Amino acid sequence: MDVPYWLLAIIAFGVINFMLISASVLVYAERKVSGYMQNRPGPNRVGPGGFLQPFADVFKLMFKEDIAPRSASSFVHSLAPAVMVVIAMTVPAMIPFARGVVIVDNGVTVLIILALTSVSVYGVTMAGWSSNSKFSLLGGLRSSAQMISYELSMGLAVVSVVLLAGSLSVVEIVEDQARGGAILGWNVFRNPLGALIFVITAFAETNRAPFDLPEAEQELVGGYHTEYSGMKFGMFFLAEYVNWFVASFVIATLFFGGYLLPFEPQILAAYPGLDGSVLLGLLQALTLLLKVSFFAFLFIWVRWTLPRFKYNQLMTIGWKVLLPTALVNVLLIALVVVLFMG
């Protein structure tokens, strides 16, 4: 792993820009898909098929006046959106995009992803508190309660993956899923319960419907970003979409084989020249993107299908259903690892 720093910097630059662009594409995708689900065309005026609509929106946000409430704590008020965006943009550094193409691999990358997820609640809490408004404060409170509740189950789901792979490094977890031929080595088949719990908690951690109580517009106006305008609001918007995209990346990487092609051992056996070639790397990156697109679509699909949970339902699901299930799952996986894989 002696990649020169300048190459890493170029990859990191590419990844950040890729994330920024895909956030716009996701906005377009969400509006278009939700439009079709509600039997209306969605954005279709700006550019071919309305494709340039999100870019137009970004320009609009940039030129809008930035208003801060007079009683807001101004420094924290400005810091909150920056925290959100920075944390959302940091997670992709830990994701391997193809074999050997990863920015950070220091042996504890899974933990770093978990830590970043749990720290990202500060953006919401700070925004909620510093705005000095009831709606924002309630949104921030809800968000921190929700994140604390679902973080535990998410951590336990990740623990089951770590147990199977025997490593805290994302790269090794992906490579571990290459065993078992074809696609049966993927963690979703070895650890289906963990995968289900992780997907549900990922929805909750990204504050996406049906877990979007922090910004339930009927009760809280805009939730924690009620008092934000202009590009600061834009940054919250961006962070939300990047978080959602990154969550899809993490789901695909931890549970669906990451960059591994389906039937990769068979393909490599049929075309031995492919091993270690650039073409294989490109195919792997494409595979990862396809998997991620599916989960990104799943996020939209769920959002426009399921109604929002009530607050008590949210807490019941988190503490009385997901947490015990996750604990039992960890115990089962640990027993399997000790008894059959030792």
Place this chain on the structure above:
Amino acid sequence: MLAESLFILLGTVSVVAALGMLIARNPVTSALWLILTLFCVAGLYLTLSAEFIAVVQVLVYAGAIMVLFLFVIMLLNLGALPQLEKMDWKKALGFVLCVIVLSQLVFIVATSLQLMPATATVAEDAGAATTIAKTLFTRHMLDFEMIGVLLLVATVGALMLAKRKFA
């Protein structure tokens, strides 16, 4: 060299943030300063190449405990604390100077008497998760289990207290 300058930078920021936590009159601001301190301490662990401890520091303290702190502070909606008394800048400056001179004196005396601890050499994999796990689950097994039981007792006790209040 990089590790040293990072150490000085992070150490300074963490001390300043700790002071900020004490001086801040608003509980939420205090909590935010404390979070900054915790992050700096995590950074200090990183300079000692203890990645695992650093990440766990962020995950547990900054990610879980301080979120809970902030949540409770915001829920209780505590007002600002009373203003600090006017500080006498001459006294404060004198105190800082005294501390500097005292530490210099102690350093000189300690080096001349050869009391300074030798610079500890850290093994390459001392901070790795496997190394920590090995010591934790062999040599410190009893302590580990005891902490587990203690935390369980604390949880049960908290539940008992909460139940009694509403019964």
